[in-house]
Structures are given as C-alpha cells and as structure tokens.
Amino acid sequence: MPSYVASPASVAEASAVMTAAAGLGLAVLPRGSGTRLAWGSPPRRCDLVVDTLRLDRVLEHEAGDLVARVQAGVSIDKLAGLLGLAGQQLALDLPEVPGGAGRGTVGGVLATGAAGPRRLRYGTPRDLGIGVTVVLADGTVAHSGGKVVKNVAGYDLGKLFAGSYGTLGLIVEAAFRLHPVPAAAAFVTLACRGAAAAQDLVAAAAGSPLAPSAAEIDRPARGAPLRVAVLVEGDRAGVAERAELLRELLGGGAAVAAAAPSWWGRAGLAAADATLVRIAFWAGELAAVLDALDAAASAAGLDPSVGGSAAAGVIYAEVPGSAGPAAVGEFVRALRAAPPLAQAAADGPPSRGSAVVLQAPLAVGDVVDVWGPVPSAGLMRAVKDQFDPGHRMAPGRFAGGI
Numbered sequence: 001m002p003s004y005v006a007s008p009a010s011v012a013e014a015s016a017v018m019t020a021a022a023g024l025g026l027a028v029l030p031r032g033s034g035t036r037l038a039w040g041s042p043p044r045r046c047d048l049v050v051d052t053l054r055l056d057r058v059l060e061h062e063a064g065d066l067v068a069r070v071q072a073g074v075s076i077d078k079l080a081g082l083l084g085l086a087g088q089q090l091a092l093d094l095p096e097v098p099g100g101a102g103r104g105t106v107g108g109v110l111a112t113g114a115a116g117p118r119r120l121r122y123g124t125p126r127d128l129g130i131g132v133t134v135v136l137a138d139g140t141v142a143h144s145g146g147k148v149v150k151n152v153a154g155y156d157l158g159k160l161f162a163g164s165y166g167t168l169g170l171i172v173e174a175a176f177r178l179h180p181v182p183a184a185a186a187f188v189t190l191a192c193r194g195a196a197a198a199q200d201l202v203a204a205a206a207g208s209p210l211a212p213s214a215a216e217i218d219r220p221a222r223g224a225p226l227r228v229a230v231l232v233e234g235d236r237a238g239v240a241e242r243a244e245l246l247r248e249l250l251g252g253g254a255a256v257a258a259a260a261p262s263w264w265g266r267a268g269l270a271a272a273d274a275t276l277v278r279i280a281f282w283a284g285e286l287a288a289v290l291d292a293l294d295a296a297a298s299a300a301g302l303d304p305s306v307g308g309s310a311a312a313g314v315i316y317a318e319v320p321g322s323a324g325p326a327a328v329g330e331f332v333r334a335l336r337a338a339p340p341l342a343q344a345a346a347d348g349p350p351s352r353g354s355a356v357v358l359q360a361p362l363a364v365g366d367v368v369d370v371w372g373p374v375p376s377a378g379l380m381r382a383v384k385d386q387f388d389p390g391h392r393m394a395p396g397r398f399a400g401g402i
Contacts, residue, residue, distance in 0.1 A: 022137060220305050276357070279354070280356075328360065380402055
C-alpha cells in the first residue's frame with residue numbers, strides 16, 4: 001500500500017511530482033489502468049504511485065503521415081476508436097482483460113511490451129514506437145525520436161523504455177506509426193495431433209508468400225489436440241484468394257472463416273490467482289519447446305494450458321491457481337533447463353530462449369526467480385544506474401532485482 005498517490009494531468013505536473021518525490025527520497029511506481037500491474041516481481045518499496053489516467057489526451061493525429069502522438073494515460077480502446085474514424089489503427093491487437101478493465105493504457109502497454117497475435121506482421125510496441133517523452137527519477141523531462149518515422153537521431157529512449165516496467169522513469173507521451181485498417185480478414189483453422197505437426201503447419205504458413213498477419217496455436221490441456229489458426233488481412237478479393245490458397249497449403253481439415261476462433265488472442269491473459277509463464281524461443285524449435293513444456297509439466301504433476309504466437313516465437317503457459325507453489329517452481333526450473341531454452345554459458349553463444357513468470361501468487365515468487373537468468377545483467381544495471389541512480393523507480397520489479 002503506497003503512502004501517496006499522485007495523478008498529474010500534464011507533463012509539467014508529472015515533472016513536478018517526480019521532482020518532489022526525489023526530494024523526499026520516495027520510491028515511485030508508475031500505474032496506468034492496472035491491467036498488468038501484477039507482472040514482474042513485486043517492488044521492494046512503493047511510497048508513491050503515479051497514476052497516469054489523467055494524461056488522457058490524443059495530442060496529434062497526422063492521418064496523412066500515418067502517425068499519432070498521445071499521452072501515456074490514453075486507453076488502447078479510446079485510441080482505437082479515434083483512429084478508426086480515419087480508417088487507421090495502432091496494430092496492437094491486445095485482448096480485453098476480464099472484468100471491464102479494457103486493454104490497458106498506451107504507457108502501460110509500452111512499459112510492459114505487451115503485444116497480441118499480429119506481432120508476427122507488425123511487431124511489438126517497441127517496433128511501432130517512433131518517439132517518446134519521459135520524466136526521469138529526478139524530474140527531468142527527456143525526449144527521443146519524433147513524429148516522423150525516419151527520425152532516428154539521438155538516443156533511442158523509446159526502445160530502452162519499452163518493456164522496462166517503470167524502472168527507468170515515467171512514460172508521459174509516445175508517438176507511433178499507424179497502419180490502415182484492413183478491409184477484410186479471414187482465419188484458416190485446423191486441429192492437429194502432436195507438436196511436430198503443429199510446427200510444420202505454422203512454418204508452412206509463416207514461410208509462404210501469402211503474408212499472414214498472425215499464426216497462433218492453442219491447447220487447453222495436455223493430450224488435447226493442438227489448434228492452429230492463421231490470419232490473413234487485406235482487400236476483400238485478395239483475402240478470399242489468399243485464404244483459399246492457405247487452406248490448400250495446410251491440407252485436409254483446414255477451414256476458412258471470417259470470424260476468429262473463440263480462443264484467438266486469449267493467450268497472455270490469466271486468472272488472477274494463476275501463474276502465467278511467457279516462453280520466448282526460436283520459432284523453428286516450436287516442437288522441441290512444446291515437448292519440453294510437456295515433460296516439465298508431467299514431472300511436476302501439472303497440466304497447464306498453452307497458446308500464443310507460435311510463428312513469432314512467443315507462447316504462454318497458464319498454471320491454475322490451485323497448483324502448489326513447489327510444483328510450479330519445479331515446472332519453471334525444468335522448463336528453463338530444457339535444451340530449447342537453456343541459457344548459454346558466459347563465454348558461449350547467445351541464449352536460445354527464456355521462460356519468464358509474468359504473474360504468479362506471491363508464494364510462487366518465494367520458491368523461483370520469476371525472471372530467471374538475465375543475459376547482460378551488468379549492462380542492464382549500468383543503464384539503471386544512469387537513469388535512476390537512487391534506485392527509486394519501481395525498485396526490484398525488473399530482472400536481476402533492478
């Protein structure tokens with residue numbers, strides 16, 4: 001429970017709040033709508049919560065340049081509505097969080113690096129961002145990038161702050177490149193038995209000239225068939241033709257529909273008491289990752305659901321809240337030690353993947369490091385020291401205790 005909550009409505013007010021917090025030595029936790037506040041490690045201290053919801057203005061929308069600049073507290077839903085009037089979108093198809101919390105705020109999505117199925121085509125928030133304004137721990141206002149996509153001058157704060165979980169400073173504004181809303185979309189779906197078959201289907205779709213926007217998998221329980229769905233978007237005639245070609249490519253049992261399957265985009269959401277693990281890997285090792293996940297789950301006596309952006313090398317495993325913390329810890333450690341994800345030695349090649357516990361009951365965090373091994377931890381700590389020398393911004397929330 002924080003001692004204070006501040007709700008600035010402008011960059012100047014945010015700067016004043018951060019300056020005052022620095023003078024009082026307060027530990028600060030930025031907060032948007034709170035939809036992903038449980039992600040990461042609990043901060044060691046939380047004296048002041050800076051609520052960004054009053055920073056809720058869309059500052060500029062240059063429809064001709066496909067660029068928008070917005071304040072951090074603007075909700076993803078509000079922004080989608082405004083951009084949609086011009087037939088444009090910020091291509092982050094995040095799922096709606098249960099309970100009416102929406103999809104989060106611009107600042108929160110950027111700070112956590114959250115992205116939906118179409119990351120395969122459009123990337124994540126760090127890829128779509130072209131500029132950012134932040135308030136540092138001492139109240140200094142810093143800018144990077146701009147409204148023009150080609151502007152790459154200066155230090156790229158946008159990519160540095162993307163996925164930083166509020167540990168480097170407070171995001172107050174961001175500029176993004178936009179994309180047109182496609183006229184049509186089609187989903188090609190099918191079920192398959194076995195991880196190898198799923199890998200072959202995903203690779204065939206992603207490697208084809210049919211330019212899919214997303215390729216997702218879903219499996220509600222071990223032993224259940226793996227479900228595969230591929231999204232194609234564009235003009236109506238082109239989508240119909242590409243979807244039919246994709247159906248033929250994927251083979252018997254594939255079906256084409258205009259509506260997404262019920263499970264589409266739900267990976268990455270979890271019940272409040274569940275453990276959610278994000279697994280990043282080389283997309284060509286999907287089968288090995290699924291087999292390793294099953295082996296780790298079986299050894300721990302667990303049955304997690306699995307799904308996510310297989311073609312982009314990001315899937316999620318959700319373990320129900322009824323699972324014991326020790327078993328969850330055993331599952332996560334075994335998964336990290338599996339060859340497809342194992343971290344390399346300090347003098348070896350780059351690590352091949354990761355398994356990060358995005359959210360979990362506190363008891364799980366007591367038995368396993370939610371972030372796991374951290375490549376380049378020394379460099380990350382040096383960046384933290386540079387931007388937040390007093391370690392007052394969400395201290396301990398990020399990897400390696402940063």
